Amino acid sequence: MAAAGDGRRVVSKAAGALSYPTAPHSCPHRLLAQRQQHSFGLHGVACVGTEAHLSLCSLEFYRANDTARCPGGAPVVVSCVPGPLYAASNGQKKQQQLKLQEEARVRLKGGARPGEGRVEVLKAGTWGTVCDRKWDLQAASVVCRELGFGTAREALSGARMGQGMGAIHLSEVRCSGQEPTLWKCPHKNITAEDCSHGQDAGVRCNLPYTGVETRIRLSGGRSRHEGRVEVQIGGPGHLRWGLICGDDWGTLEAMVVCRQLGLGYANHGLQETWYWDSGNVTEVVMSGVRCTGTELSMDQCAHHGTHITCKRTGTRFTAGVICSETASDLLLHSALVQETAYIEDRPLHMLYCAAEENCLSHSARSANWPYGHRRLLRFSSQIHNLGRADFRPKAGRHSWVWHECHGHYHSMDIFTHYDILTPNGTKVAEGHKASFCLEDTECQEDVSKRYECANFGEQGITVGCWDLYRHDIDCQWIDITDVKPGNYILQVVINPNYEVAETDFTNNAMKCNCKYDGHRIWVHNCHIGDAFSEEANKRFERYPGQTSNQII
Structure with missing residues (x-):
């Protein structure tokens, strides 16, 4: 295939074109190859390392009557090393994979297949996206190799793998293709005015054939x-x-x-x-x-x-x-929960409808109705669909349930869980929000509403739209009447039973720190469950000593 010197020079670069991230030194394999007779078709193969296929490298073909067939040389031999995703599934390899995941500073989101998705990078303990300005195959190949794949098959722009939410960390990334990590490539630190999530970059990587x-x-x-x-x-x-x-x-x-x-x-x-x-x-x-x-x-x-x-x-x-080929992807606007949270002492005579729909804690059943009150932690909930398909309820219209109190049909029995947890994960209160009416409350500028609950209309959330449940809507709360003062975690989980398909279930949970003194509550540090690094999440679970953002 090439002369001996050429083989040593291009072997690791050729491995990338074979959909493996790297190749170890090939000398042990050359001894066997030298003992065998071979017919050579190529020589002078020289790859830059960013090529998606060996045929894209500089190379020369032997002519049919060429008698000088690689004099003094031997066939090139490549030994490929699979990335962590393709490692054997024994206990030791699983531990290695978990360690690599914890150390990772780049990940893919929203892809339908392995090796494709929206590129997200870790900065200061927080995951964010990459702007597609000047995004090219060289930069995409660096991402693919960093994740244990081969070179990039496609460099995607225009949020073709769905839009992210939150920070955009990088813009104008310029890679040679040889860098070990995307962070080693020259890039521009971004500001909010520079780019939008409609310009999130993505990749499709070449994958090794596994069968x-x-x-x-x-x-x-x-x-x-x-x-x-x-x-x-x-x-x-x-x-x-x-x-x-x-x-x-x-x-x-x-x-x-x-x-x-x-x-x-x-x-x-x-x-x-x-x-x-x-x-x-x-x-x-x-x-x-x-x-x-x-x-x-x-x-x-x-x-x-x-x-x-x-x-x-x-x-x-x-x-x-x-x-x-496509699916929805729901994401909570975590900052809105933090901004709108407050406590209300609501009289029992105003809660008959809520009690009928099981929106209060169990102790409300033994209360002295209609006297007394329940203490409610209220907040607004805004649920975005950032996927590539509309989110539709699993059940058909024939099985939707009419709720007289709310005056509309509910299409899902369980759509969201609201919980108050201790720092070690023990549940001390829950929202009992058992069913939902799904509709497009608002949409991005270029997106039209398609779903509305009124008049037995179609229910769902369109791509690029969100469903808003204001803090003053019935059952948009957690009954904390029986919760003792202390430090807690507020957790909201969308689609908790995985009833409807999504591109990504890891971003369906939102967590906040809470401090409750029996009269007031402080809610802060609200974030999507996978928005932080593993280390930052561990620090969150230990609960900080300082609190901020007082809510009364």
Whole structure:
């Protein structure tokens, strides 16, 4: 392929084009190669290191009648090192992956497949996005290699992987392609006027071929994006296909299947698949599957092993999925919660409707109605859809519930959890906000509203819009009547049961520090759950001694 000297010079650069981040020294492998007879087709291969494919490097072809075939040289040999995402899944490697994740200063968000997404970087303990000004393939390749992939296949601009929220840390990043980290590239520190989240940069990386998509398939669906899940088990010579028990199968497990097959996101994880053709595969070979939703393949999810335990037997109760190229991504406006939080002592005679909808704590049932009051922590909640598809309720209109007190239909039984926690995570109060009416309260300038609750209208949140629940709306509170003075954490979780597909569930939780003295409450340091680094989150959980932003 090239002369010996050329091989030493380009071997690590060529590895990037093969979708691996790096290559170790190749000398041990050269001894074997030198003993064999070879026919050479290329020589003089010289890569810069940013090429997405070896054919893009400078190279020369041997002519058909050329007799001087690499005199005194040997074939180039490349030994690739997989990134942490593709390391073996034993305990030691998992610890290495966790350590790398904690030390990471760059990550991808909103991508449908591994190695793609919106680029986010860590600065001063806080994650933020990168402006797409001067964003190119060289800078994207640095990100891809830093994350353990090969070179970049695409450098994306215009928030094509969805908009971020919060800080924009970098702009006008100029990389040569050889830097070990994006922070080593010349860049401009950004101000709020310089860029918007509509200009968030993204990447698609070249990935090593693993073959995981050949060990799973969908059958019986109307298209290749849906069907009953079939997995391949057994060793060489004894391979067979089987079904997965539908018990406890949900969106997180379906996300892994769709990712493994390269079909994007999971719209639905189905526990019954009787309406799809069963085909020839009828044996259930896997049960008790539990995934976190981030795994690359079903092999990395927990399950019962060889002993199959299924509550409901038969092929009709086996796992199925419906995949989609796009999905929504909900995000709370955490600063608004901090700005609007206050305490109200509300008379019981004004809470009959709230009690009917279970919006008060359990002790309210034994109160001396209509006398007395309940102490409520109230705040506004603004829920943005920053994904690439509208957020729609899982249930159809036929199953929505009419609430006479509110005068509209509620489309989801559980959409948000409001909780007061101790610093060690013990729940001491909850909001009991059991159901929601979803609509577009406001939208970005170039986006039109599509959903409105009134008159039995369609419900949902359009991409680029948000649903606002003001602090003075019924049930927009946490009943803290029984909470003792102390330091606490206010936690809000959207879509807590993963009922509706999203591109990212890690940003669905919001946390704030609270100090309550029995009369007043201080709420501060509100942030999305994954907005801080691991170390900053640990400091948050220990609760600071100083408080600010007094709310009365």
